Structure formats: structure tokens, C-alpha cells
Amino acid sequence: MNSLNALLKNNTRHFLAHIKSYASQPAQYETLAVSVPKKNVYHVELNRPQKLNTLNQCMWSDLKKCFNTLHNDSDCRVVVISGQGKLFTAGIDLQSLVEYFSAANEIEDIGRRGRFLYKFIKDTQECITAVEECMKPVLAVVHGACLGAGVDLITAADIRYCTEDAWFQVKEVDVGLAADVGTLQRLPKVIGSASVVRELCYSARKVDAKEALDIGLVGKMLSDKQSAIDHALSMAELIASKSPVAVQATKQNILYSQDKTPREGLEHIALLNMLNHQSEDLSKSAIAAASRSGTPEFENY
Numbered sequence: 001m002n003s004l005n006a007l008l009k010n011n012t013r014h015f016l017a018h019i020k021s022y023a024s025q026p027a028q029y030e031t032l033a034v035s036v037p038k039k040n041v042y043h044v045e046l047n048r049p050q051k052l053n054t055l056n057q058c059m060w061s062d063l064k065k066c067f068n069t070l071h072n073d074s075d076c077r078v079v080v081i082s083g084q085g086k087l088f089t090a091g092i093d094l095q096s097l098v099e100y101f102s103a104a105n106e107i108e109d110i111g112r113r114g115r116f117l118y119k120f121i122k123d124t125q126e127c128i129t130a131v132e133e134c135m136k137p138v139l140a141v142v143h144g145a146c147l148g149a150g151v152d153l154i155t156a157a158d159i160r161y162c163t164e165d166a167w168f169q170v171k172e173v174d175v176g177l178a179a180d181v182g183t184l185q186r187l188p189k190v191i192g193s194a195s196v197v198r199e200l201c202y203s204a205r206k207v208d209a210k211e212a213l214d215i216g217l218v219g220k221m222l223s224d225k226q227s228a229i230d231h232a233l234s235m236a237e238l239i240a241s242k243s244p245v246a247v248q249a250t251k252q253n254i255l256y257s258q259d260k261t262p263r264e265g266l267e268h269i270a271l272l273n274m275l276n277h278q279s280e281d282l283s284k285s286a287i288a289a290a291s292r293s294g295t296p297e298f299e300n301y
């Protein structure tokens with residue numbers, strides 16, 4: 001029995017060591033640069049600056065892989081997403097859009113062509129939904145332009161900041177599309193006014209940084225990219241210092257409650273918290289608050 005216990009202990013140690021070393025070297029992607037600028041804060045940068053960070057097939061799939069990985073990485077508590085180069089993103093890579101329509105046109109049968117198109121749209125939706133469903137708060141920093149698919153992406157984030165030179169466009173109608181990977185579902189929840197949402201989505205008109213702040217598309221406007229990144233990182237650091245059990249349950253419940261009745265949302269948080277009230281984070285936080293001894297350290301979660 002003792003030797004079995006020793007074996008189990010040893011294996012557990014190896015397993016935890018493996019997780020730790022994995023977490024301290026973030027996975028890299030062809031189109032995304034991932035770094036850990038502060039403890040428990042992961043920075044994901046769209047990294048196709050020479051192509052204005054447009055979303056091609058590789059970037060869609062990298063986003064999904066990256067956010068699924070961060071969701072499961074206990075070292076990661078908060079994610080900041082921004083773009084390298086002169087702007088956040090010019091939206092979908094139009095070249096890849098042409099290739100996708102050409103591939104569809106090769107399929108003769110209308111039913112099978114429809115199925116191909118449906119699968120493509122659904123797969124692409126999942127890449128943005130991975131950002132929303134990542135249980136770690138995601139803070140988006142927009143500089144320069146954020147067009148089309150970029151708006152789909154940032155509306156799946158939890159918090160948005162921008163620079164004074166930023167501008168936004170729900171540009172899909174300009175390329176003959178009804179936005180189909182999230183903007184029409186999430187933008188109304190972000191900015192509240194149905195009238196403004198419809199105007200932006202029907203007209204594809206530009207929204208400058210000042211208006212984005214006024215309508216609540218972003219929470220704060222900073223003078224330039226460095227200040228915006230610094231602001232996002234220090235907010236991320238503050239969030240990362242809190243109990244990850246509490247922060248992640250908060251995100252889970254906000255997400256769940258978005259399209260539910262208050263009663264359903266309350267039931268959901270009661271079910272989550274019947275577990276989380278037993279977490280050591282709660283007693284640690286309560287003792288620290290009572291003794292005014294500052295924020296305690298929390299185990300990764």
C-alpha cells in the first residue's frame with residue numbers, strides 16, 4: 001500500500017511539473033504571437049502585420065486553438081489581445097474569401113454546395129466563440145482600424161479599449177455579406193442601443209474612437225498604442241491578482257445570464273457557488289479583507 005502511495009505521489013508530481021513547464025512557455029502560432037508579460041497575464045497579438053492582420057484560414061484556426069488552450073491553462077488568468085503593425089485588423093482576408101467562394105463553386109450539386117458553405121460558416125463562428133467561451137477575461141486593445149471580422153472578434157471579448165486614432169466598421173454589407181460570425185448577435189449586447197446597432201450594421205459607416213467611447217463600444221480611449229497596451233496590462237494584472245475561482249465563475253455566470261431570465265441566471269450562480277463557496281480562495285479572501293492584510297496569493301485554477 002505504501003509503495004502504491006509513493007508511486008501515485010511521484011506520478012502526480014511529474015504530472016504537475018509537466019503542466020507547469022507547459023504553462024510557463026506559451027504555445028506559439030503561425031499567425032499569433034503569445035507572451036506572458038506579467039504574472040498570469042497572457043498577451044495574444046495578431047501577427048500578420050504585413051497583411052494588416054487580416055484573418056485568413058490559418059488565423060481563424062489559430063485563434064480557436066489558442067483560446068481553447070488558454071481556457072485550459074491554469075497559469076493563464078487574463079488575456080489581452082491586440083494587433084502588431086499599423087492597425088488592429090482589416091477584417092477577413094479578402095483573398096481567402098475569394099478562394100472559399102471558388103472552392104464552393106467547384107461543387108456542382110446545390111445541396112452539397114450548401115452543406116460546404118454551412119460548414120465553413122459554422123467552423124468560422126466557432127473560432128470567435130472560442131474567445132467568448134474562454135473562461136479567462138479577455139481584454140481587447142484596438143489601434144488604427146478594426147473592420148469586419150475584427151468587430152466580430154472584439155465583441156466576443158469582455159472588455160475593450162482603443163487608441164485615439166482607432167476606427168471601427170461593421171463592414172460586411174460592403175462586401176455583400178450579412179455578418180455571420182458574431183457581430184449581429186453580440187454588438188447589441190455590447191452597446192445597448194438597437195437603433196445605433198442597426199444603423200452601423202446596415203450602413204457600414206465608420207465609427208471613430210470618440211464615438212466608440214460615447215456609444216460604449218469601448219470602455220476607455222487612450223492616447224496611443226503603448227498607453228493602451230500598458231493600461232490593458234495593468235487592468236489585467238489587477239484582475240489576475242483576484243481569486244481565479246471567483247473571477248472565472250463571474251465570467252461564466254455573466255455569459256450564461258446574458259440570454260436567460262434573472263431566475264435562470266440566479267439558479268446557475270447558486271449551482272456554481274455551492275461548489276465555489278467551499279474553495280480556499282473564499283476563506284483566504286475573507287480573512288484578508290477582515291484583517292485588511294492586502295490581496296492574498298491564490299493557487300492557479
Ligand SMILES: CCC/C=C/C=C/C(=O)SCCNC(=O)CCNC(=O)[C@H](O)C(C)(C)COP(=O)(O)OP(=O)(O)OC[C@H]1O[C@@H](n2cnc3c(N)ncnc32)[C@H](O)[C@@H]1OP(=O)(O)O
Pocket residue numbers: 051052054090091092093094095120121124145147148149150171172175177180181
Ligand atoms: C464566414 C466568414 C465570415 C467573415 C466575414 C468577414 C467580413 C469582413 O471582414 S468584411 C471587411 C473586409 N475588409 C475590408 O474590406 C478592408 C479592405 N481594406 C481597406 O479598406 C484598407 O486596406 C484599409 C483602410 C484597411 C487600410 O488602408 P491603407 O491605405 O492603409 O492600406 P492599403 O494600401 O489599402 O492596404 C495595404 C495592403 O493590404 C491589402 N489589404 C487590405 N485589406 C485587405 C483585406 N481585407 N484582405 C486582403 N488584403 C487586404 C491591400 O490590398 C494592400 O495590399 P498590397 O497592394 O499588396 O500592398
